[in-house]
Amino acid sequence: MRRTWVPLTILPVCFAAHATTFWVDGRAANAADANAGTADAPWKTISRAAQAKELKPGDSVLVKTGVYREHVDINVSGEPGRPIAFAAAPDARVVIKGSEVIRGKWALLGDVKDMPEPFQYANLHLWRIQLGDEYFIDPRFGNYADKANRWVSQVFIDDDHPLQMIGVDHVYNSKDLKQMVYIGKGLADLIPQSFWWDAPNQTLWAYLGGRPEWFCIEVGVRGFALTVTKAHDVVVRGFDMRHNRQPGGQWPIASIGSCERVMMEDCRIHWADFTGLSVWDSKNCTVRGCDLSHNGATGLAMGLTEDCTIEDCALTFNNYRHFYGDWGVAAGAKCIPGNKRTTFRGCEAAWNDEAEGIWFDTDNEDIRILDNVCHDNGDCGIMFEINKGGGIIAGNLVYANHGRGIYVSGSQNTWVVGNTLAENASGIVCMTRGPGEPPRNTRVFYNLMLHNYVNGDDTTRGSDLTLEMYPEPEKRAEMGSESDYNVLADNAWTPWIRHNWNDNNPLDRWQKVYAQDAHSKQMRVEYRQASGAFRLVTQQGLDVAGPLPSAVAKVWRPKDPKRVGCDRTQWP
Numbered sequence: 001m002r003r004t005w006v007p008l009t010i011l012p013v014c015f016a017a018h019a020t021t022f023w024v025d026g027r028a029a030n031a032a033d034a035n036a037g038t039a040d041a042p043w044k045t046i047s048r049a050a051q052a053k054e055l056k057p058g059d060s061v062l063v064k065t066g067v068y069r070e071h072v073d074i075n076v077s078g079e080p081g082r083p084i085a086f087a088a089a090p091d092a093r094v095v096i097k098g099s100e101v102i103r104g105k106w107a108l109l110g111d112v113k114d115m116p117e118p119f120q121y122a123n124l125h126l127w128r129i130q131l132g133d134e135y136f137i138d139p140r141f142g143n144y145a146d147k148a149n150r151w152v153s154q155v156f157i158d159d160d161h162p163l164q165m166i167g168v169d170h171v172y173n174s175k176d177l178k179q180m181v182y183i184g185k186g187l188a189d190l191i192p193q194s195f196w197w198d199a200p201n202q203t204l205w206a207y208l209g210g211r212p213e214w215f216c217i218e219v220g221v222r223g224f225a226l227t228v229t230k231a232h233d234v235v236v237r238g239f240d241m242r243h244n245r246q247p248g249g250q251w252p253i254a255s256i257g258s259c260e261r262v263m264m265e266d267c268r269i270h271w272a273d274f275t276g277l278s279v280w281d282s283k284n285c286t287v288r289g290c291d292l293s294h295n296g297a298t299g300l301a302m303g304l305t306e307d308c309t310i311e312d313c314a315l316t317f318n319n320y321r322h323f324y325g326d327w328g329v330a331a332g333a334k335c336i337p338g339n340k341r342t343t344f345r346g347c348e349a350a351w352n353d354e355a356e357g358i359w360f361d362t363d364n365e366d367i368r369i370l371d372n373v374c375h376d377n378g379d380c381g382i383m384f385e386i387n388k389g390g391g392i393i394a395g396n397l398v399y400a401n402h403g404r405g406i407y408v409s410g411s412q413n414t415w416v417v418g419n420t421l422a423e424n425a426s427g428i429v430c431m432t433r434g435p436g437e438p439p440r441n442t443r444v445f446y447n448l449m450l451h452n453y454v455n456g457d458d459t460t461r462g463s464d465l466t467l468e469m470y471p472e473p474e475k476r477a478e479m480g481s482e483s484d485y486n487v488l489a490d491n492a493w494t495p496w497i498r499h500n501w502n503d504n505n506p507l508d509r510w511q512k513v514y515a516q517d518a519h520s521k522q523m524r525v526e527y528r529q530a531s532g533a534f535r536l537v538t539q540q541g542l543d544v545a546g547p548l549p550s551a552v553a554k555v556w557r558p559k560d561p562k563r564v565g566c567d568r569t570q571w572p
Helices: 044-051 473-479 507-514
Strands: 020-025 060-063 066-069 072-074 082-089 094-097 099-101 125-129 153-157 196-199 203-207 216-218 226-229 231-235 239-242 252-257 260-265 269-270 276-280 286-288 291-295 298-303 310-311 314-316 331-335 343-345 349-350 358-360 364-370 373-375 381-384 388-395 397-399 403-409 414-417 418-420 426-431 441-446 449-451 465-467 482-484 488-491 522-523 527-530 535-538
Touching: 020 044, 044 082, 066 331, 072 125, 094 331, 125 216, 153 298, 196 226, 226 231, 231 358, 239 252, 252 414, 260 298, 269 441, 291 298, 314 535, 349 358, 358 373, 381 388, 397 403, 403 414, 414 426, 441 465, 441 507
Parallel strands: 020 060, 060 082, 066 094, 072 226, 082 231, 094 239, 226 252, 231 260, 239 269, 252 276, 260 286, 269 291, 276 298, 286 310, 291 314, 298 331, 310 343, 314 349, 331 358, 343 364, 349 373, 358 381, 364 388, 373 397, 381 403, 388 414, 397 418, 403 426, 414 441, 418 449, 426 465, 441 482, 449 488, 488 522
Antiparallel strands: 099 216, 125 203, 153 216, 196 203, 527 535
């Protein structure tokens, strides 16, 4: 989890003895795509390798250090056990960018005759440059003969400092649905470190804290950096992908689409216009040890996948472009719809602005969300919404989220087992979402809940557990949900349990009226939570004996079967 990037030194894949290694070196003086792709005569672009007919199952492509400004579309395939690998060469740093450096002469407003100053000090800080047609050639953007299709949505200073867009976004400009936080309308509304795109004149205006030549200024021009399309048995390892321009909808900068047995490992995907990585309509694919952070809306998107695994990934600081959370797109990971048997394990989802950490939405089934750390997100830590096929949410450390810690919304057949929840606005919430969407057959066992409330002057909002429940035995049986073997901390507050959205029950009333949590208990639990960190101090008395349900034991087991909460007691 949160792996530090290190250059690749070995490829831990067993290739056949007669496999061939091809080379890409964009900085070599003799590099050319017409070459044979050998170490002495390397290819110049990764794109050439991505479609090379010379590649056979078991072969590998090693890429040397450089910035590669291209769309790499991999559509070659290996065989089961003999994948084709595309990887950074040993000790190499490979960066694939969907952007281009802005070259040419910038004009300072103070040097432009007969133009009024739109705001105070604009003559000292406001710069402009007209972008040529070469910045608008990606065929995915439609007919660029029409200048209405020429827009700019990302401008970066020195690689990782995005300027704030001024005005309405070209793609996300719905009048009926406020999709983004828009700032200003035009030139007069520029603020420090921002830009405005004058489309009719194809001119970029920027408010800079210095002269343009002091910086490397880049603009997103391509829709993608890397895609794997209709391929199987492929490995992508050790690449850095960043910057693009959104063609429309919710497209990613990198994607795995209609594939089988594709692995993406130890890659970094940052500063996408919208989504970092998409895994779509694919089977048996793996994303491991990747950093999917600082993207415009979402770090990872998944849909219509089967038997895919996401593990040891970082999903942090996404939604930097400030899409509204109630639109339902921004998250560390947004998985919608129809994923089957997905395993989400050992990831950190944190600091995603106005967004969920890990979110499975609509018709997902048999989902496993295991041993993750979800903290300091702008909304829920883990959201499980409208999933009749259910899943298992187990072993997660969920704390300091501004919304609910774990939210089972209108989903059925869901196990919430062995999680630790601390200092969320609410703890575990399992409720009906809408007509025909009750949280039937939801089981909440072996969880440790620590002050999941928001305290005001006269009121306390939230509760450690909200589980839709009824006093009538026949209604409880119809719902099929139950809760037991949990520990609720009662340090300086009374822990509450709710049977609906608002009514609080102390544990003894919950046990008596609703016949739940017969083996659960309240106790003093010491812990520390501040500045993104968590540490559980109390280690004794957290044993609540009880059998681990067989449905859960098939995919997850705690280190100590008698202990409530997750195995992880400290982060980081």
